[in-house]
Amino acid sequence: MSDEIVLDVQDVAKTYRVGFFRKRVDAVKAVSFQIRRGEIFGLVGPNGAGKSTTIKMITGLVRPDRGQVRIFGMPSTRVAARARMGFLPENPNLYPHLKAGELMRFYGGLLGLSRKESDARAERLLEQVGLGHALDRPISKFSKGMKQRAGIAQALLGDPEFVVLDEPQSGLDPIGRREIRDLVVDLRRQGKTILFCSHILPDVEDICDRVTLVHQGQVRETGYIHELLNPDVLRYELFARRWTPELTDTLGDRVLQRFDIGEVSRVDLRGDIDLEETLALIASAGARVESLQPQKQRLEDVFIRDTSDTTETSEARP
Amino acid sequence: MIRTLRQIDAFARNALLEGLRNKVLYAVLVAALAALGAASAFGALSLHQEERLFNNLVFAIGHLFLVALAIYQGVNALHREIDSKTIFTVLSKPVTRASFLIGKFMASVGILTVCWALMFGAKALTALALGYEVGALHLATYAGSLMQLVLVLALAFFFSAFSGPLLSALFTFGLFVVGSLTPQLADASRQFANEGNPLHLILDATLYVIPDLEKLNLSYELATGIEVGWGYLVHALLYTGVTSGLLLGFGYLIFARRDFA
Numbered sequence: 353m354s355d356e357i358v359l360d361v362q363d364v365a366k367t368y369r370v371g372f373f374r375k376r377v378d379a380v381k382a383v384s385f386q387i388r389r390g391e392i393f394g395l396v397g398p399n400g401a402g403k404s405t406t407i408k409m410i411t412g413l414v415r416p417d418r419g420q421v422r423i424f425g426m427p428s429t430r431v432a433a434r435a436r437m438g439f440l441p442e443n444p445n446l447y448p449h450l451k452a453g454e455l456m457r458f459y460g461g462l463l464g465l466s467r468k469e470s471d472a473r474a475e476r477l478l479e480q481v482g483l484g485h486a487l488d489r490p491i492s493k494f495s496k497g498m499k500q501r502a503g504i505a506q507a508l509l510g511d512p513e514f515v516v517l518d519e520p521q522s523g524l525d526p527i528g529r530r531e532i533r534d535l536v537v538d539l540r541r542q543g544k545t546i547l548f549c550s551h552i553l554p555d556v557e558d559i560c561d562r563v564t565l566v567h568q569g570q571v572r573e574t575g576y577i578h579e580l581l582n583p584d585v586l587r588y589e590l591f592a593r594r595w596t597p598e599l600t601d602t603l604g605d606r607v608l609q610r611f612d613i614g615e616v617s618r619v620d621l622r623g624d625i626d627l628e629e630t631l632a633l634i635a636s637a638g639a640r641v642e643s644l645q646p647q648k649q650r651l652e653d654v655f656i657r658d659t660s661d662t663t664e665t666s667e668a669r670p
Numbered sequence: 671m672i673r674t675l676r677q678i679d680a681f682a683r684n685a686l687l688e689g690l691r692n693k694v695l696y697a698v699l700v701a702a703l704a705a706l707g708a709a710s711a712f713g714a715l716s717l718h719q720e721e722r723l724f725n726n727l728v729f730a731i732g733h734l735f736l737v738a739l740a741i742y743q744g745v746n747a748l749h750r751e752i753d754s755k756t757i758f759t760v761l762s763k764p765v766t767r768a769s770f771l772i773g774k775f776m777a778s779v780g781i782l783t784v785c786w787a788l789m790f791g792a793k794a795l796t797a798l799a800l801g802y803e804v805g806a807l808h809l810a811t812y813a814g815s816l817m818q819l820v821l822v823l824a825l826a827f828f829f830s831a832f833s834g835p836l837l838s839a840l841f842t843f844g845l846f847v848v849g850s851l852t853p854q855l856a857d858a859s860r861q862f863a864n865e866g867n868p869l870h871l872i873l874d875a876t877l878y879v880i881p882d883l884e885k886l887n888l889s890y891e892l893a894t895g896i897e898v899g900w901g902y903l904v905h906a907l908l909y910t911g912v913t914s915g916l917l918l919g920f921g922y923l924i925f926a927r928r929d930f931a
Contacts, residue, residue: 368931379931405931411762413930435764445755447684449691461680462763464673506759516762 357425358514358545359387359410364419365569366405379405381569384419387547387562389513392540394560395549396651398659402569403549404442407518410547411439423514435463438512442519442549444503448492452483452502455491456509463510470509477505482531496523504535515539516547521555533559557581557651565658572658582649585623591643592617592634599637606630616642623647674769681773682780685747689781698742699785702735703792710796721802726893728796732789733815733889737846740782740819744826745838747774748925757930767926775827775918779820786816807891810898814888817910821881822846824914831921832928848876849883881913 366380380402387393397403408414410421412428423433446455453474460470478484481501486494494502500523507515517536521529533555536546550556556563557577564574573580587608595617600607608620617639621630623646634641689695709727751757751774760770790812794804825845829838848855855873862870886906891898 368929408758408929408931411758413758413761415927415929431764431766434762437762439759439762441755441758441762444759446759447688447756449688450684454687458680458684459759459763461676461683462760462765464676464764466676503759510763 356389357386358389360422361385362419364409364416366417378569383571385564385574387545389545392546392548392560394556394563396556396563397566401566403566407516407549436513438507438510438515440503440507440517440520443522446491446499446502451488451490452478453487459506459509473509477508481505497528500524514545518549521550521552553652553655567659580654585646585648587623587647588621589645589647590619590621592639592641595639599639602633677765677769678773678776682777685777686780698739705731706792722893728793729889736786736819737822739785740822741826741839741842743778743781744823745830745835747778748830749835768922771922771925778823782819810903811888811892813903814886817906818883818886820910820914824917828917828921831925845880849881852877852882852884
């Protein structure tokens with residue numbers, strides 16, 4: 353990763369006016385962050401947090417009321433900036449009357465590619481996203497997952513250095529999700545910089561280097577994943593056989609909770625216990641430990657902590 | 671420059687494919703051709719005025735269908751992109767909003783021209799089959815019709831740059847009606863002015879602002895056999911080009927400031 357700033361979002365704000373009485377809706381109040389070259393940067397937040405509006409300001413679809421967005425040092429409204437960027441919108445709607453090959457040719461034309469170059473890139477990209485077999489199939493006959501893949505292919509058609517993916521895993525099954533995750537990692541290997549906006553927090557945690565958490569139109573936290581997460585063990589999750597109520601009494605407040613599932617007991621132990629001593633006590637009571645998993649803080653925990661200070665989760669969209 | 675041309679080409683091809691695969695367009699065309707057939711039969715019932723009635727009726731019906739098509743195409747070309755959110759994947763590409771607007775407009779002009787050619791071709795073939803004359807005056811009349819269609823399309827684009835499809839259609843249709851009544855409005859204005867009624871100021875202002883569609887309506891010349899000179903057609907073409915350009919320019923000024931949320 354280099355220090356070159358690919359995306360610089362500086363204190364942007366956006367207010368929409370909705371309804372007959374032009375009621376003000378503050379979609380974004382103050383959002384700032386920077387993305388460096390080669391990064392996979394996560395943008396997370398609950399529904400209505402202002403993520404999509406922020407992304408639309410980045411892609412030039414919405415003009416900020418305040419602040420500025422610069423891509424490769426240029427305002428995002430400049431064509432030259434957008435020429436180096438690829439964008440997959442949330443739930444992409446593509447032209448249903450076109451076949452996949454025609455769709456890619458259309459987007460190739462918008463990128464200024466020659467037909468030959470566009471066709472060659474389209475064939476390779478559709479193959480890469482698993483749509484190589486559907487080149488001659490109309491988009492209207494595509495499943496939601498196939499549309500998502502075609503959307504990703506159009507975002508990558510211009511071989512962009514910076515890729516913005518808004519909910520790229522929306523509507524995909526676990527295998528599809530995994531494939532998109534692998535594709536994003538692969539894009540980084542190719543040297544691309546990625547802004548990854550998703551509700552699937554385990555994936556964000558797994559693949560992103562840094563994350564910005566947005567809530568109610570404002571940035572709550574920005575940082576490297578390892579900085580945001582507490583490295584300490586919060587609790588241990590233990591599965592054991594021959595667990596007795598007496599053993600629970602012996603362990604006292606070390607046990608947070610216990611559930612018996614047939615012959616197997618699931619026991620949650622506090623994270624700050626002396627593990628060696630506790631395991632010795634369990635063994636001496638005749639219980640057999642079958643699995644022991646230390647549980648650390650997840651991005652989901654940070655997300656819930658930072659967004660649970662208010663009950664307002666309404667969509668702040670126009 | 672090459673990129674802009676390729677973008678306009680992409681928009682045009684996409685719109686043409688959409689038009690070719692759009693059942694609504696076919697339905698309108700079939701209905702229009704059926705109406706032309708009915709008009710031809712009606713002409714045959716008139717007494718010694720068959721050719722004149724055929725020319726007038728077929729032109730009027732065909733032109734009105736095409737105007738309806740121009741309004742439909744004009745108000746939907748932008749609205750469909752915005753409503754279906756396909757505009758997100760288009761304007762996030764290195765496409766200026768001006769290229770987008772011009773590309774969609776050119777594509778719509780292409781579709782209208784194809785429909786116009788079909789209509790004119792069908793009329794010409796029917797006329798020849800019935801033994802009527804098809805000459806330069808017919809071509810000039812239909813060229814005037816095409817120019818009027820382009821202006822109606824530009825009006826629809828202008829309105830749909832800032833309003834929804836229903837309002838845009840209403841505004842465009844309203845201006846089509848008013849723009850087709852410019853001689854009558856001019857007469858009314860003169861009348862009011864003679865009477866000292868200040869209403870003539872409003873009418874004068876209206877006449878100054880609205881596109882004069884009646885100038886492009888050559889159906890009277892067709893009916894009465896008055897020749898239309900090339901100079902008039904060139905003048906009409908310039909008028910159409912400049913007025914359409916102005917309408918698209920004003921539309922662009924509004925469209926460039928729009929948010930697509």
